[in-house]
Ligand SMILES: C[C@@](CO)(OP(=O)(O)O)[C@H](O)COP(=O)(O)OP(=O)(O)OC[C@H]1O[C@@H](n2ccc(N)nc2=O)[C@H](O)[C@@H]1O
């Protein structure tokens with residue numbers, strides 16, 4: 070399985086093109102205003118329904134995430150429980166997205182699992198029902214199920230579809246893990262950015278409220294960003310650690326990639342307003 074070039078179901082990464090934190094709820098979660106766009110860089114999954122009451126995951130992730138914590142198995146289990154589905158599934162994961170980088174790979178894997186098993190098990194949930202189930206697994210899961218670029222509010226679950234430019238991105242992956250929970254708990258996090266309407270936000274300057282704090286704590290992120298800013302307008306995605314620069318053409322992004330320092334990982338990807346998961350659904 071390790072070299073399986075492409076399993077059947079994509080789980081794409083997302084970028085937060087901007088991320089504003091506008092407040093904190095009583096339960097500790099933060100109110101956001103953010104713009105999600107997908108990129109054509111994906112994990113790949115495959116699923117085989119079984120009659121046995123068992124969920125089994127084969128993956129190339131290594132032991133970094135225990136099965137009991139894996140969002141894929143959590144998603145499959147929650148769909149099985151919610152619909153009282155008696156059977157199970159064998160699941161394969163070809164992990165390609167960096168973990169804990171603000172690219173949403175775990176959430177995307179969970180979303181693809183819910184969408185795929187709902188189809189293969191014929192459990193018949195609507196997209197809205199899947200999104201509600203997904204939200205219990207993580208704030209970013211619904212946008213991946215919805216599959217279109219979106220302006221998001223609430224904790225990221227109140228979505229409005231948007232059409233924004235689809236540039237090429239050079240994404241850099243600093244060699245550091247940034248914990249989402251740690252950044253959201255930090256006393257110095259900016260959490261009082263004024264709420265604005267969608268039109269003003271889309272037309273304004275895009276920024277990420279977590280970026281200054283993450284840069285200050287993690288020199289690897291600060292260094293990646295200052296290198297990238299020499300080539301293109303660049304920001305951090307989510308709570309980091311990945312940063313992305315916007316390029317008009319694939320060629321320009323690849324030329325910058327070729328010049329990157331050897332100690333930085335990176336890749337070039339296209340911005341997409343419709344996710345590869347959604348495009349697969351439409352094409353079938
Ligand atoms: C910040 C964002 C922006 O897209 O992205 P990432 O950098 O993680 O990809 C997300 O909202 C992250 O979503 P997700 O990664 O699903 O977060 P969750 O598992 O729900 O939450 C992880 C932890 O972050 C905090 N958290 C998360 C979301 C939010 N709106 N407010 C929070 O305070 C909570 O402490 C929670 O325990």
Ligand SMILES: Nc1ncnc2c1ncn2[C@@H]1O[C@H](COP(=O)(O)OP(=O)(O)O)[C@@H](O)[C@H]1O
Pocket residue numbers: 134138139140141167168169170171172173174175176177178179249307309
């Ligand atoms: N299938 C999965 N893929 C990636 N991470 C997972 C998965 N299941 C659980 N996790 C956990 O979720 C964390 C966040 O993963 P990920 O979604 O890749 O990053 P982020 O939320 O920063 O975008 C990981 O560090 C890992 O502990």
